[in-house]
Amino acid sequence: MTATVRDAMFDVMRRYDMTTVFGNPGSTEIPLLADFPDDLRFVLGLHEAAVVGVASGYAIARGTPSLVNLHTAAGLGNAVNAIACARDNRVPLVVTVGQQDRRQLALAPFLTGRDLERLAGDYPVWTTTPAVPADVPGAVVRAWHEARVRRGPALVVVPMGDWEEPCDGVRAAPDALRHDPIAAEAPLAELQALLDGAERPALVVGAGLDTEEGWRGVVALAERLGCPVWQDTFSSRAAFPQDHPQFAGHLPWRRRELRVLFAEHDVVVALGTPAFRLYLYDDGPIVPATCRVAVVTDDLEEAARSNAELAVVASPAEVCARLAGAVAGRSPSCTPLARSAPPDPGGPLTADQVLFALGERLPVDAILVEEAPSHRPELLDRIAIRRPGGFLAVANGALGFGLASAIGLRLASQDRPVVAVLGDGSSTYTVQALWTAATYGAGVVFVVLSNGRYAVMDKLAADHSGGAGAWPAFPTLELATVAAGFGCPARVVRTHDELLEALDDAIPGAVARSTPLLLDVRVS
Numbered sequence: 001m002t003a004t005v006r007d008a009m010f011d012v013m014r015r016y017d018m019t020t021v022f023g024n025p026g027s028t029e030i031p032l033l034a035d036f037p038d039d040l041r042f043v044l045g046l047h048e049a050a051v052v053g054v055a056s057g058y059a060i061a062r063g064t065p066s067l068v069n070l071h072t073a074a075g076l077g078n079a080v081n082a083i084a085c086a087r088d089n090r091v092p093l094v095v096t097v098g099q100q101d102r103r104q105l106a107l108a109p110f111l112t113g114r115d116l117e118r119l120a121g122d123y124p125v126w127t128t129t130p131a132v133p134a135d136v137p138g139a140v141v142r143a144w145h146e147a148r149v150r151r152g153p154a155l156v157v158v159p160m161g162d163w164e165e166p167c168d169g170v171r172a173a174p175d176a177l178r179h180d181p182i183a184a185e186a187p188l189a190e191l192q193a194l195l196d197g198a199e200r201p202a203l204v205v206g207a208g209l210d211t212e213e214g215w216r217g218v219v220a221l222a223e224r225l226g227c228p229v230w231q232d233t234f235s236s237r238a239a240f241p242q243d244h245p246q247f248a249g250h251l252p253w254r255r256r257e258l259r260v261l262f263a264e265h266d267v268v269v270a271l272g273t274p275a276f277r278l279y280l281y282d283d284g285p286i287v288p289a290t291c292r293v294a295v296v297t298d299d300l301e302e303a304a305r306s307n308a309e310l311a312v313v314a315s316p317a318e319v320c321a322r323l324a325g326a327v328a329g330r331s332p333s334c335t336p337l338a339r340s341a342p343p344d345p346g347g348p349l350t351a352d353q354v355l356f357a358l359g360e361r362l363p364v365d366a367i368l369v370e371e372a373p374s375h376r377p378e379l380l381d382r383i384a385i386r387r388p389g390g391f392l393a394v395a396n397g398a399l400g401f402g403l404a405s406a407i408g409l410r411l412a413s414q415d416r417p418v419v420a421v422l423g424d425g426s427s428t429y430t431v432q433a434l435w436t437a438a439t440y441g442a443g444v445v446f447v448v449l450s451n452g453r454y455a456v457m458d459k460l461a462a463d464h465s466g467g468a469g470a471w472p473a474f475p476t477l478e479l480a481t482v483a484a485g486f487g488c489p490a491r492v493v494r495t496h497d498e499l500l501e502a503l504d505d506a507i508p509g510a511v512a513r514s515t516p517l518l519l520d521v522r523v524s
Helices: 005-015 027-033 048-062 072-088 102-107 133-150 160-164 185-196 212-225 255-262 300-304 316-324 351-361 373-382 401-412 424-430 433-439 455-465 479-485 496-506
Strands: 020-023 041-044 066-070 093-099 126-128 153-159 201-205 229-231 247-250 267-271 292-297 310-313 367-371 391-393 418-423 445-450 490-493 517-522
Touching: 005 027, 005 133, 005 160, 020 027, 020 048, 027 066, 027 093, 027 160, 041 433, 048 066, 048 072, 048 093, 048 401, 048 424, 048 433, 066 072, 072 093, 072 153, 072 401, 093 133, 102 160, 126 133, 133 153, 133 160, 153 160, 185 267, 185 292, 185 310, 185 316, 201 212, 212 316, 267 316, 292 300, 292 316, 300 310, 351 373, 351 418, 351 445, 351 496, 367 373, 367 401, 373 418, 373 455, 391 401, 401 418, 401 424, 401 433, 418 424, 424 445, 424 479, 445 479, 479 490, 479 517, 490 496, 496 517
Parallel strands: 020 041, 020 066, 066 093, 093 153, 126 153, 201 229, 201 267, 229 247, 267 292, 292 310, 367 391, 367 418, 418 445, 445 517, 490 517
Antiparallel strands: none
């Protein structure tokens, strides 16, 4: 019996450890998904943004590309925001997109997707429509390599008739592709000279260091230098133990604040992050003229767009480890970070009270997912991340990634508790993913800070003009009711006593949870 493209695809999925497929099916995928093999698993999401978000969390936890299947223009269009989040969060995904049968594409039949390779813009790291059906399996292998090496979503458009066509087994991509950026001696010598010549060095760390090796390397380097370490602005991952005496906090996003901060340092080295991420525009240089900046990242794009005199494209973890053994040692010269005093437990329930109580109870090995823009500063102040892989947030400010990705993290990380702190507005973007959590046993504890409004937007509007924004509040949003409708257990919390009771009930056993729980916490 002649092997088909579908048979070859299943072999690719098994060989490259993509035996779990995340999707929301459509008719252009029926030839692939009908009569699915028993050793493969399909995880259903009720909206494509939720599908890609869950797959993203799963890929982050496992460190290898996840496989996503989307339905022609409708499915890919719904998923574009989540694909953009995956790109900016450096998440490896292989995304197959169904298309009408190539034998009648010229007639533009129902469900034809126009220019599907271009629909997600520049956010995929690589896209293709195979020239002939037999090229599909090789294109998926190529997408796996592209997603892994370039750490982003790679997209393959597959016409629906291709799955049943014969496959000749010709390789269109290598079975194995080795990509190990090694730090060369010359740039290492430049970095060492820069640090050895500094009187007041400082380090800034980012997502590219969030591995066991990265944490070990940067801690060794920081302790050797005795210098302060900042987490990068709008951090999506934690890259340094935030209870370490040399942890200095999170960088601000305004130029004028960065200038003040870096005026105390003559050399700043950014590791695993560009130099530097900004937000709303203000005038002036980013760093003072007295401060020299270097960047170490394994992402060429990050290096190329950095405001630095030296950028080194290499493994940040390896560079840190090698520099730690080479630079001159110094005595510590940092003041430990001062965190805010505990909040008063009286009065109306506040987000600060919630985050302080959660921080007191959160296990050291927990994975904290954040998507609460109105209360991110309080969260960063109240909760110290103490283990690699312990923090995840959306890298580009788009909403919907947090709730869904927490589910994928939990599906792949059964040995670590997963807690997601979300805004009520943020939660509505991919609330359908709660059904996936309940159906597939993803025991995430969702702590929703319900303030009944887009509070961060209200503040920005007031800062800009002194007035209100054009949008209304939404105090009638009942997320506990919505969650229950998707099969996810939920509880409304209105008082400080109810908060402590709910957290004491949910957090200690979170690592063993097989059902999700949503706490709808009403904060002032």
